[in-house]
Amino acid sequence: MLVTEPGEADLFAAAYRVWRQAVRCGTWDPAAVDLSRDRDDLRRLPEAMRVYVERFCATFRNAEENVARRFCPWVMAVPPIWPQAVFSAQLMDEFKHADFFERYFAEVFGNRSFESGQMHNPIHDSLAARECRLFEVLNGDSEERELRLVEAVTHYHALIEGVQANAGYQIAHDLFARKGLLPGLSEGFRRIRQDEGRHVGFGLRLLRFYIEKDRRYGLRIREMFEEYWPLIRARYGQPMEVNGRTYPPPEEERGVERLAFFYHRRLSGLFG
Numbered sequence: 001m002l003v004t005e006p007g008e009a010d011l012f013a014a015a016y017r018v019w020r021q022a023v024r025c026g027t028w029d030p031a032a033v034d035l036s037r038d039r040d041d042l043r044r045l046p047e048a049m050r051v052y053v054e055r056f057c058a059t060f061r062n063a064e065e066n067v068a069r070r071f072c073p074w075v076m077a078v079p080p081i082w083p084q085a086v087f088s089a090q091l092m093d094e095f096k097h098a099d100f101f102e103r104y105f106a107e108v109f110g111n112r113s114f115e116s117g118q119m120h121n122p123i124h125d126s127l128a129a130r131e132c133r134l135f136e137v138l139n140g141d142s143e144e145r146e147l148r149l150v151e152a153v154t155h156y157h158a159l160i161e162g163v164q165a166n167a168g169y170q171i172a173h174d175l176f177a178r179k180g181l182l183p184g185l186s187e188g189f190r191r192i193r194q195d196e197g198r199h200v201g202f203g204l205r206l207l208r209f210y211i212e213k214d215r216r217y218g219l220r221i222r223e224m225f226e227e228y229w230p231l232i233r234a235r236y237g238q239p240m241e242v243n244g245r246t247y248p249p250p251e252e253e254r255g256v257e258r259l260a261f262f263y264h265r266r267l268s269g270l271f272g
């Protein structure tokens with residue numbers, strides 16, 4: 001493999017290790033997760049908790065489908081071949097995650113749909129524009145392509161996955177997995193979280209390479225973290241309206257606190 005820049009050999013070696021890990025450990029089957037106890041558990045939950053869990057999962061379902069559908073230009077923009085191999089494995093992972101939630105809704109929740117207003121998630125809603133910008137520069141000037149890639153990985157890996165989704169996994173753990181409830185859903189989240197650990201880990205590794213390469217990339221990443229914080233925080237800590245009733249978030253959520261924790265953790269993972 002042709003190495004042309006300082007730090008590139010280390011980046012490619014790291015990418016190869018993550019790729020091997022994805023091949024060895026990333027091929028679980030959403031159809032094999034045992035969901036047989038979940039429907040009974042769900043029926044026994046207090047109403048406010050049941051509503052919250054369903055809505056929480058509906059947002060994850062939307063998010064997984066959204067990232068799976070949009071990820072192709074990220075795969076095309078990242079340097080070949082091992083970073084590209086890692087992103088290719090991630091593309092399949094995201095479809096696996098979407099597959100798990102599709103199945104869970106069909107077999108456990110029933111396929112109720114939510115009004116689009118209830119599913120508003122601004123950091124995800126802006127991913128379509130990010131996808132378009134990345135597409136536009138795929139065959140263009142290499143500096144422009146690099147900047148767009150840095151922005152796209154910051155948006156997707158550092159903020160959506162590294163902050164918002166990670167806060168969600170902790171909430172899932174405290175709401176039901178830790179209590180031994182909804183074992184099928186807990187197992188799905190456990191598997192997804194493992195995959196996401198690889199995605200976030202490599203995304204941050206890639207960003208650190210670009211931060212070292214050119215300080216302007218670091219400035220742009222910091223700027224995006226500031227710009228997106230209000231959008232990220234809107235995700236949790238909100239009451240929800242379902243069928244004309246308002247439900248406050250459960251006490252265990254502590255969503256904004258968890259989001260802030262991961263936000264600072266990702267920043268220090270990038271800049272020390």
Ligand SMILES: [Fe+2]
Nearest residue numbers: 064093094097
């Ligand atoms: Fe995912």
Ligand SMILES: [Fe+2]
Nearest residue numbers: 094161196199
């Ligand atoms: Fe992911």
